[in-house]
Amino acid sequence: MQDLDISTKHGKQIDIAVAHRKVGEVYSELGEFEPAISHQEQYMEIAASLSDLIEQQRAHATLGRTYYTQLVAVPAEAEEFRKKSGKHYSEALKLTHLLREKKLLTEKEIREMRARLYLNIGLLYVKFNSSMSHQYLVKALDESRDIRATTLQHLALLQLCESCLLDSNLSQALSYAEEVRT
16 A cells, blocks of 8 residues: 555556556455455556556456456356456457557567466366366467466466366376476
């Protein structure tokens, strides 16, 4: 909250937006989803009013993550939160294409954004649609390999391993697990 107070006093809109994102992330981690979403939506509104495509992309990705976290915490309403999360992840993914067209970030930064989104979308569908989950996790793995993002690559491999275990595909799960070790 201190970041938000300082940013508000000094009046730079983008700093206020980012402070809202940070406060929203903390609320999300605490499992307080209503204030988390409220702050993150304020973040998105400010980013949109400034026509800041990078921050709009991050806002959608952050909201997608918050709805995913809410899905895990409140399974009774999982379908609603899965749809909201998927909507925001899809918007974030569309914005990565626009960021590439406008050359607002390096190719590596854009590909890393995409890899993270593919990973998050894959996680979103693990228990709902295993084939779709697998498809996105493989995209995350391929993208992270191409840009040599080792941490993302390991996360994708671990999630692919878990996905295969859920589908009782033990040999493929073992193959992904072995790849993580190397």
